[in-house]
Amino acid sequence: MRNSHGPAFKKAVIELGECPLCRGRAVTQGVFHELPCDHWYASGWVIAATGEALALDELVTQLSMRLQAAKRQIEQLKNSQASRPEAVYQRSNRRGAGGTNFTGD
Template identity: 55%
Template structure:
């Protein structure tokens, strides 16, 4: 099984990464980047759609993994005590003393 390598991508200079360009009365798909907003960093050319889908999928999976890692952070020690509700404030809310 061959593993796909992550390519260096850059925002399209024509549409500035928006995937569309402004016409007179409406927006048109950007032809420079195949309406994706991304081009190869080295050449500035549009990727074929099959390669583009794979590259965006690799980037999405990486971003989801980073988000999951950041969301799994659990405070410990004094910070955990500071964050939990101690019921000592007005109406049973959290009172931190600061």
């Protein structure tokens, strides 16, 4: 174990799980309408390993990290779809007569 002084250089990602009461929806069904979940700050998320609630500031940080990871994954999927052969075929290349699309077929 290494000795260290001060905070870590990178924030650790905590694995999150769904709240067992609201099943991750952040609301529970009342008699006539939905109510905020009484547990875990009405977020619907708990620590997956222990089932305990996170502190509010830590919850915001962890959800932001998950959102950023999801955005990166969406961008990677968009970029991989744009380079597929059928996407290149459908995209206008303006090489035809009058600047129309020419596919060579």
